[in-house]
Amino acid sequence: MLAGTKIVLGVAGGIAAYKACALTSKLTQQGAVVKVIMTKSATEFISPLTFQALSRNAVYTDTFDEKDLEKIAHIDLADWADCFIIAPATANTIGKFANGIGDDMLSTTILATTSPVYIAPSMNVNMYSHPSVVANMKILDGYGYRFIEPGNGYLACGWVGKGRLEEPETIIQVVDQDLLTNQLFAGKKVLVTAGPTREKVDPVRFFSNHSSGKMGFALAEEAARLGADVTLIAGPVQLPTPTNVARIDVESAEEMYQAVNSYYDDQDIVIKAAAVADYRPINTYQEKIKKKTGNLTIEMERTKDILKELGTKKQGQFLVGFAAETTNVLDYGKAKLVSKNLDAIVINDITVEGAGFTTDTNQVWYLNREGKEHLLPLASKRDIARQLLLIIDQEIKDESK
Template identity: 45%
Template sequence: MSTKHVVIYITGGIAVYKAAQLVREFVKAGAQVKVAMTDAAQTFVSPQTFAVLTKNPVYTDFSANQQREFVSHIELADWTDIAVVVPATANIIAKMALGIADTFVSTALLATAAPKYVIPAMNEKMWQNAATKRNLATLKNDGIAVMEPAEGFLAEGYSGKGRMPEPLDIFKWINNLSAEKQDLAGRKVLISAGPTVEPIDPVRYLSNHSSGKMGYALANAAAKRGAEVTLVSGPTRLTKPAGVKFIQIQAAAELQETMEKNFSKSDIVIMAAAVSDYHVDQVAPQKIKKNGQDLELHLVSNPDILAGLGQIKKGQILVGFAAETENLLANGNKKLQKKNLDLLVLNDVSRTDIGFNAEDNEVRLLRARREPRLIAKSSKDQIANQIFDEILNLA
């Protein structure tokens, strides 16, 4: 943190008083810190407080007589290594999600390419509102880290979820996520992601609800931690991760061929793809016409790609994913053993708030002769890093 330029964006809410301690934590860690405040934030704590703590002028608006730089919001955005929004109100979260730039804070944030960390603080009813949830999902999908608020006594006089976490906890969370680990340097990591698509005719196919987000998060995490990454992906709407070798596939047979071809050259192999269990025996060369009668398809089982890799592995760390709706641990442990895996990531896909298409997940990590490790509900990016932490413990 001692080499970082940190900008703290402070928006209006009773929790503003806690932001002073957070600024102090960054200063104590050796970071160079600047602060920008909305008008609402200034009604709770004076900008002078933060100017004293940071030994830098505080950005408050676009007024030329207050800011030395001609285009001050761009200058600040370019200077930034880490941007922290705290306490993040529902208002600033909505503006960030929609790209609204109508104040110095929202404009500078829109211009900032550096990693952003958002720490929401608001009333529980605002936190649970569908619009807030949509906006938070957008931020996470844009790669912005969001810290869950704490539960406790709120300003309104009752307990609920929405409190700003303690400053030291926030600092540790950001420091953890921003640490530039290179603990996968020199490792070759092969990852599959997304659904497979099994054609029925030229316009119809069999597939599943996998978005590919977990596999892409794993590829991003591995690349950032120094690995040489190959991502084998079924069709998704996701942006190709930077710094990885990308191979597009469609059907399970194509996925199997690609994984087996690259398997021997890999140190760590993660099968996060949701592979279709069946394919059509005979794919129709032309579109099947509707004739008012029932249609029967003869489905043939697809090979178990993960089990096949387990049979041929020679020193690779092999990680599988299991999507279950019942008897999670019993079914998961059977797959761990049967498929000769080193680690199994177990998903409960019966829940609608995690897993397929969701921004967050909650998983259990299963290892032979070990107690399952629960990773509580968090972003898929955070879970990806914890999975790699566990993988490194296996090595």
């Protein structure tokens, strides 16, 4: 997959910069077109001439050194790249990326790119575990940057532990595999629902639930990364729209029902991760209900069962439901899988620590209609989303055999 791939390699100022020379050479040997950006500190360890000879391209070190007067270098590079690899990524560089600081060629180019970014950290073991570095890496993970974890071993500072830049062969393997999987859903249309719904009582009150939308948004983001044409129907949440995803905002269960049905027929994969209200008030009020003595009774009625209707009328779509449960999770999930005519169901036991609505991590069961069960252990919701999509892709391939 690397042949012809346009890669910008960012080299920050650490002793592991010498490994970036081998990385440049190996990428070039595999047919990639490599352009290198070095920070000022990186040039203290390795000469730009070394990378120029290995990549056979000019090396960028200064934001104001415009090599082509008709182009702005950092914008041109940002647009040119199929992906960025930052190796080594120092604590300082990671901090700049996480906080939007653009004060050199590398950081300004990163701010300008929409291409995938792979970060391979390298630093002292104590620096790597420092709360500020951990927080910055978490921010970048939230932006969709991919981390290639450092290895354990003897460090230049004399310490032994985690912080050693991963070997060039491993970095290449990670990027190569990602480029391969990023084409899995090319040409497929994927519909994802996410978040809660709100069922109005009066102008200031509504019924809702604890869903944050994070799992559904992660699914939409990862589906787009895999090349799909993604439509995301989102309840009221405060989350940014993932890159290359068409977002439709709704509020009530009825609005969710109408939006899903308007897009359903021409979809290849539908993943209903939204926590749609099962009930809504029969009567709503145009003015605020005033507080009175005694209890207040609000009569509720069932909302439409969107997932069941989709299962009834599906014609070739691969339909996946979600179930948030607290007891007998597998039994309830299996029953829902059958009763709603689903191809698969993802069951979320919200009593598990680190899983559930508002967390950034999750642990789920994936069940299909053939009775196969997959437990996806606790991981970030983005990782869980990617694992789920890879399973779905394999199941669709198995069905077509």
